[in-house]
Amino acid sequence: MNAATPRRLVILTEGQWHVHNAKTAMGVIRYGPDHVVALLDSTIAGRSVAEWMPGHDIPIVASIGRALVLPERPDTLLIGIAPTGGKLPPAWRATILEAIRAGLNVHSGLHTFLGDDPELAAAAAAAGVELVDYRRAPERMETAVGRRHKPGSRVILTVGTDCAIGKMSVALELRRSALAAGDAAVFVPTGQTGMMIDGWGVAVDRVISDFVQGTVEWMLEEGETRGDWLIVEGQGSLDHPAYSSVTLGLIHGATPHAMVMVHKPGMAEHDFDHLPDASFPIARLPDFIRLHESVAGLVAPSKVVGIALNTSLYPDAAETRRIVEQIEAETGLPTADPVRFGADRLWREIRAAVEDLPWVRENDARAAG
């Protein structure tokens, strides 16, 4: 999948924008190449995205009809949520049909494929618009073959203490800082939002489990043709009751030289739809870092070289500084909140640490295959 020409998006988040689950919308607004014309959410219509994301003055409308009469007409409806399990909320069907009939393409990252829905597919055919399901896995079904990285390549994977805390954003911020520093950095998208932003990749959580590692290995091979520093978007967390297997598939499929641990201070428990009598606390960082290195090392050596914090629960700058210093002391690793304060310094420190890894230098010394 390659980057398309910029679209004019209306992003559907109906009732989810200010609750949670709107990470797709936020990611596309913050990092995407497309112009976002409007957010579609009747529960907050009339307000602006800038109230939650300063600098993004995007109107919020109540209906497709309202979006169509904006000065700039949208050409695409993008489904902006990522609910647990990725199902299409039934209430959205009417909205999607309305968009199709108005001539909008519909782009979705849900597990429920719009293109496989007879009613939606028929409507799209009649209207001559495109339904794009980003989560549709490639036809290729291959297990991993133990491919080694091209000499000269450096592979960094973002891992984390929970899902939906910013592993994609951290990867994108690191790429931005790397490019600014003159490094040939590549973002490797492994989820639907990353794919919407960067125009290629595979949503690995949709891949048949036998082929997750083989698919990630193949994406890395593609990434190595695009640049030297591959920054791979992580998924889930190694201790997530529902998604840890996807996380491990990324760790063992990408065989990263180094990992960046993403962590959201102030979160006590994993945030997902679980039964009320179950409880899943967030891991303690130093032990969790060591465990990542042990588990990654079962296939190829790797080291956590930095901590990327999501300090969104701490608006106060002084308190945030204190937390950053505390975690830096606790882990002995460079620590920053890249989304809030930028990643330039973190990138410099990570970059130096990666260049210093013995297995990176050993791989460079191999004759190119």
Added chain:
Amino acid sequence: MNAATPRRLVILTEGQWHVHNAKTAMGVIRYGPDHVVALLDSTIAGRSVAEWMPGHDIPIVASIGRALVLPERPDTLLIGIAPTGGKLPPAWRATILEAIRAGLNVHSGLHTFLGDDPELAAAAAAAGVELVDYRRAPERMETAVGRRHKPGSRVILTVGTDCAIGKMSVALELRRSALAAGDAAVFVPTGQTGMMIDGWGVAVDRVISDFVQGTVEWMLEEGETRGDWLIVEGQGSLDHPAYSSVTLGLIHGATPHAMVMVHKPGMAEHDFDHLPDASFPIARLPDFIRLHESVAGLVAPSKVVGIALNTSLYPDAAETRRIVEQIEAETGLPTADPVRFGADRLWREIRAAVEDLPWVRENDARAAG
């Protein structure tokens, strides 16, 4: 999927029986409820399965035609190999078509679904026979919800130091010994061979990765309606470059109270189709056991309570005894080769260790939900 009436099988292993990959055939012959009329393998036609599996005097034939004229006519062709990636070798198509046209059902555990192949499906429809694809995943697409085990249940998962070394066989031998000891034991099949043998289950390596843990959790719920001691068939290994994510999905989806580590002494490297310049050594047991307990414990506490060896590389009984004693000393855990020598003693020791686990007693103390 429920157990069908016993079938009369001819098992296809063409060229693979005495090489490798015939683990499906061997499992079905050793543990299945069906009558195996013949093995179909032209490279060893005229010989008997008993040469490799004493006690199983099954003729080996060169063609479907030869199988059809045996005193007992087969009613089903079963694909008896599990190649890497699960693809249908093109050379077998003619054999499968011949079987279909002769009125045989065809049962397969390949990733390539016979039922989705237009030529095979049309032939089956014309002949009025059934094509069964054991690896077809259930329609249900649900992520894990953190379900806790029913009070009174005990869950044991077989894990291992490699794939294809006997995790399924060990689970079946443990069930056999448990039933003989009067325990209400249930085998939970997680792969196509286990499903062929026990008539239910899901091939988890075929499930979309986002739903692996949710699917395993759901299988456990079903298993708990069938008995108290759930012995879950493991898959892959936690350090397998291609399959570890499936393994972790089982560990975190089944949240076993205890694990039994399956190990094949004498194996130096992981046995799978990898690139020639890669090398993946087999893990050292004590470290690997501790790592399993740490990784499982990220979601729910678990302990490795026994070692099941596959001593097939050591025909000499005295040498085997020495290896068992050495591994028992090294790990401090009860150790046996259940397939070769039976699992009765191992089951008694495992059973006692599981009953003693604090988290088992805590779960029993919960009010039944």
